[in-house]
Amino acid sequence: xxxxxxxxxxxxxxxxxxxxxxxxxxxxxxxxxxxxxxxxxxxxxxxxxxxxxxxxxxxxxxxxxxxxxxxxxxxxxxxxxxxxxxxxxxxxxxxxxxxxxxxxxxxxxxxx
Amino acid sequence: xxxxxxxxxxxxxxxxxxxxxxxxxxxxxxxxxxxxxxxxxxxxxxxxxxxxxxxxxxxxxxxxxxxxxxxxxxxxxxxxxxxxxxxxxxxxxxxxxxxxxxxxxxxxxxxxxxxx
Numbered sequence: 724x725x726x727x728x729x730x731x732x733x734x735x736x737x738x739x740x741x742x743x744x745x746x747x748x749x750x751x752x753x754x755x756x757x758x759x760x761x762x763x764x765x766x767x768x769x770x771x772x773x774x775x776x777x778x779x780x781x782x783x784x785x786x787x788x789x790x791x792x793x794x795x796x797x798x799x800x801x802x803x804x805x806x807x808x809x810x811x812x813x814x815x816x817x818x819x820x821x822x823x824x825x826x827x828x829x830x831x832x833x834x835x
Numbered sequence: 836x837x838x839x840x841x842x843x844x845x846x847x848x849x850x851x852x853x854x855x856x857x858x859x860x861x862x863x864x865x866x867x868x869x870x871x872x873x874x875x876x877x878x879x880x881x882x883x884x885x886x887x888x889x890x891x892x893x894x895x896x897x898x899x900x901x902x903x904x905x906x907x908x909x910x911x912x913x914x915x916x917x918x919x920x921x922x923x924x925x926x927x928x929x930x931x932x933x934x935x936x937x938x939x940x941x942x943x944x945x946x947x948x949x950x951x
Contacts (some may be wrong), residue, residue, distance in 0.1 A: 732875070754894030757939060765928055766839075767878065812877050814936045821891050822868055823938055825877030 727826040742816030744798040839943035860929030870926040
């Protein structure tokens, strides 16, 4: 069955640094991968989608890469701010193409 | 506010009682999803509707769980004979029926269930 792993449960960095989060997946070759942000007690919010034929995608201070050979996506937040502190979830569509499967998430804490 | 709306936001119930959650999706979205999330875990898929048809159910959706979307608009998720293990946040999400969106889904704020 499909498996998604986000490399660490928690990541602590200082303001201004670049945060890099990792998502690995197995037993599947998805056509696209998504990243969501979740604040405590709130529902996840869509951030970025990257397709298999896109190596990299950017949105403001966010950058996502997608390496289908390594079966890995990297999510970068540059010039991080305390307001970026949240849990970031990686998601893939299931093999039926009907629903998203989520990783456990990585909780990012940015200290000032 | 035209986002996904869920009600109630919080529910405390005694073990053995039935509970029902309601979800109002974004109005033009044909697809509706229910997920469950416990502390430290990502959302786990429960079930999926395309309009009023329930097209997929996860193994997590035991016989005590039932979901409906009678007119292809709002949806309800009922849990019968609640157990303490049902304590979780129940998330509803919706999406348009357009694969070009890459199955991007839009979540509500969730309904927290505590079974005591």
